[in-house]
Amino acid sequence: MKLIFLKQSLSFIIIALVMQYTYSQTLETQIDSIITIVFNDKEGPGGVFLVAKHGKPIYKKAFGKANMELGVNMTPENVFQIGSMTKQFTSLGILMLQEQNKLDVNDAIVKYIPDYPNGEHITIHHLLTHTSGIKDFTKMKSIMSIARKDLTPKELVDFFKDEPIDFQPGEKFAYNNSGYVVLGYIIELVSGTTYEEFIEQNIFKAIGMNDSRYANDREIVKNRAYGYHNRGAFTNKMYVSLSIPYASGSLMSTVDDMLKWQEAINNNLLVSQSTIDKVFSKNTLNNGEQFTYGYGWHLKNIDEVPTREHGGSIFGFKSMGVYVPSLDIYVVGFSNCDCNSPTITTKNIAKLMIDTFKKN
Template identity: 30%
Template sequence: MRPTRTRMRRAWVAVAAAGLLTAPAVAGSAYGAATPAPSVSAVPSSDGGTDFPQLTPAVDAQLDAAVRQVLSDTKVPGVTVGLWAPGKGSYVRSFGVSDKVTGAAMKPDLGVRIGSETKTFTVTALLQLVDQGKLSLDDPIGKYITGVPNGNRITLRELAGMRSGLYNYSEDPSFDAKITSTFTPQQLLDISFKHPVNFAPNAKFEYSNTNLILLGLVIEKITGRPLHDVINQDVVKAAGLSDRTLFPIGNEFPEPRAQGYTNDLPGGKITNATELSPSWAWAAGAMVSDLQDLRSWAKTVATGTLLKPATQAQRLKTQPIGIIPGDGYGLGIFNVQGWIGHNGSLPGYETLTVYLPQAQATMVIMLNTDDLSNGQEPSTLFGEAVTRIVTPDHLYPGHKPVEPKSG
């Protein structure tokens, strides 16, 4: 078995960018034809930033070529890319295959598991309770959940902002061998709490899925309802999303969907992980969705449609993570070179859903693998390829390669 990759530890602290290769674009299976095009640059805006370009056929063709190149370089089975900006048009393409056995093409209407993008939904549910006056972000977690190390000092705000210091259960050395098991939230906490804390509360940023498990339990305790019901009714339905977006009770995953492939399961071989139970991820990463719902959610979560303005302002107040100057993590959300949102990665799938307020632009990228490419997240490589063309002044993720830190 290959060395452990601590699942879902890769949002977004470990999304190190890689420079794009300059070899000619290669043809591949695509849901939408493309032809080579000359380079097209974004037009400077009056405020000194970069205006989002008109998504003309020439720009579309340039994007096609760039996405095909990354698809070839990374050996990702299939990818869907969506771009939308008011008055600029849209770009929606799928490339490669959704099923390696049948050879069925990847298509824009196929659902995927969204991994850590679930965090944006969980934290939204928490912040709704703040708006309702049922809790405070500065409450200690010990007020609601007993047995948490430093529980009388760690606040809900620090949990949502990844500054608790609690050990990430998915980094436990034995966790890989258990990944196909079914877990309860308490079992996940038990794995974390057998380890000492990594640092004092609020001392620094460190991504930990343990934080979201605790927040999920707080939501259940305050509402008296199962987390899946709170998310599906109070967040998904309230946001106007379809039933294609779902916090499952088990491993529900509506059709049509892309088959997801990983070499991150016991045995280290390429495995179809489509039916893998997401119970090990729960409030940190269990959800499924599709392109159009993620497009809608990107703006909802970035602009705070479901929250009071003051609460949204707290959510978007980011703190540095110590890797990329100027970028940071807020409350269950990041700001990367102006792109606000989150990414997700778990066995079989990766996603990236972000919104750029300056252009009111949305970018959604969905893959049916989580396998790294030369140590890089493929979703990050696609995001960089796309933004290099449409928003070079807001390049995602906007930094040189950085070796991810193990927990």
């Protein structure tokens, strides 16, 4: 009798393991097929994708080359410039200072930058939510005159601050890199340290993001993925001083470190839950109209399931991250060619994960 029971138990365990293996293989195959629609050139630039459930990676793979000239394959440990995903870190930096009572998001920026035009009407909240109306310096025709210059944050702010405003603060939502440059400058003025040092000490080191840093094209960066353009043929990325994207887009990271970042947010390791609630609250314009941006994240949905999203684009690189709070699913993708955007790919993987886990 015992022998029969043991055989039945072993059979059940084997069947369960086979089913689990088949399921994981099927999910892996499905994710592979989504990614290789775009990231299918084994000899060209590639990317890295990570999918996590409950904070644990269930998929992590690299595609293509990290360095085309040397024929170096991409690995999941490669370090990428993440472009505007930097804004998440700038936002949390501001809110960490608010929790220390060193600033308030309702403060007018003239409190910190006395000579800022119209600064008495523009608040930190306006900067965080892209509703300030100040000119986006990346859209100015004169941007190339400073693109290769190493500017101080004050010099960069001075470059655009006297431009006519596009609209009155709070009147519209218009994605704006200048606002996050000003936020970075305010972090420096309030903290008494550089933006780079503030993020390094208070975020990266605090939560163990050991492979993340302020980007630098001159220093040796272990496991760096090199950036490329494709304008009829692949070329190395154009040189731009990384003092220019600054607090709006100058950080580097890995997919594993970005998962640590997501987990730090989920577990209130840097700011309180009440602050996190504010970060992920939709905001309203002066006329009461609601828009789908919090503080550093787009607040959208996939198949009516709420998501928190943000991408990035900087010379030679693109990035995208999607978090699904209700299912605790995080998907992040990096590309080392600005010709291959991971945005649709990452969203399609998130959709697959939603469809898969909503059924279970």
